[in-house]
Amino acid sequence: MTGLRAWILQRLTALYMAGYLPYILGVWAFQHPHDYEAWRAMMSQPVTATANLLFFAAVLVHCWVGVRDVILDYAPSAPLRLGLLALLGLWLVGMGLWAARVLIAVMA
Amino acid sequence: MNKNEQRPVFLNLFRIRFPATAVASFGHRLAGVLLFVLLPVLIYAVELSLRGPQGFEAVSQWLASWPIQLLLWLVAWAGLHHLFAGLRFLLIDVDVGVARQSARIGAWLVTVGGFVGAVLIIVGAML
Numbered sequence: 725m726t727g728l729r730a731w732i733l734q735r736l737t738a739l740y741m742a743g744y745l746p747y748i749l750g751v752w753a754f755q756h757p758h759d760y761e762a763w764r765a766m767m768s769q770p771v772t773a774t775a776n777l778l779f780f781a782a783v784l785v786h787c788w789v790g791v792r793d794v795i796l797d798y799a800p801s802a803p804l805r806l807g808l809l810a811l812l813g814l815w816l817v818g819m820g821l822w823a824a825r826v827l828i829a830v831m832a
Numbered sequence: 833m834n835k836n837e838q839r840p841v842f843l844n845l846f847r848i849r850f851p852a853t854a855v856a857s858f859g860h861r862l863a864g865v866l867l868f869v870l871l872p873v874l875i876y877a878v879e880l881s882l883r884g885p886q887g888f889e890a891v892s893q894w895l896a897s898w899p900i901q902l903l904l905w906l907v908a909w910a911g912l913h914h915l916f917a918g919l920r921f922l923l924i925d926v927d928v929g930v931a932r933q934s935a936r937i938g939a940w941l942v943t944v945g946g947f948v949g950a951v952l953i954i955v956g957a958m959l
Contacts, residue, residue, distance in 0.1 A: 738922065742915060742919065759888065760881075760889075763888060767878075767882060787871070790864050791864075819871055819875065826875060826879040
């Protein structure tokens with residue numbers, strides 16, 4: 725994923741996250757989950773649970789483009805860049821699977 | 833070539849000028865990397881808090897301890913600065929705030945806004 729597609733995805737995911745943030749803060753402020761039951765209820769509501777999943781998906785895509793830019797700017801050699809990008813990809817996939825497991829388990 | 837050899841090279845960071853736009857831009861990058869590094873901490877906290885009443889209590893106590901409060905302040909700064917600077921870049925994409933003066937004003941708003949916003953969040957949380 726390079727060039728224009730990366731540029732567009734960076735902006736689309738940014739807009740989603742910028743909209744998600746006030747949404748989740750609003751839900752939090754409205755429901756004030758002070759104990760486990762309330763917190764679980766908040767996180768397992770279908771709309772919020774879906775928004776959470778989409779948020780983590782957006783974070784991971786956004787991270788890929790952003791951290792990739794950082795690596796390309798500072799890693800001095802091609803093999804190093806390739807290695808770091810591979811590590812980044814594996815890391816982000818791992819984070820995505822972990823977050824998905826947590827967020828899907830709460831809905832069950 | 834001769835001309836290039838004569839140009840001044842300032843590797844002294846105190847002599848390199850960082851205009852407001854450079855500070856906002858580098859802060860955006862720094863904050864982004866910080867948020868990326870802390871991603872597993874966020875996922876772990878969510879996982880633990882949803883595991884059961886004990887996990888929820890553990891995370892609640894954790895969030896109330898002062899080292900974590902300090903980290904939360906850093907996260908609040910990073911999140912707000914990254915958000916504001918990102919919105920500024922989106923505005924620049926649609927040709928808002930491109931001219932030198934407005935670019936500088938926007939950069940100042942981002943840098944000061946991120947810092948003040950983080951202070952307000954922490955003060956608000958303590959009240």
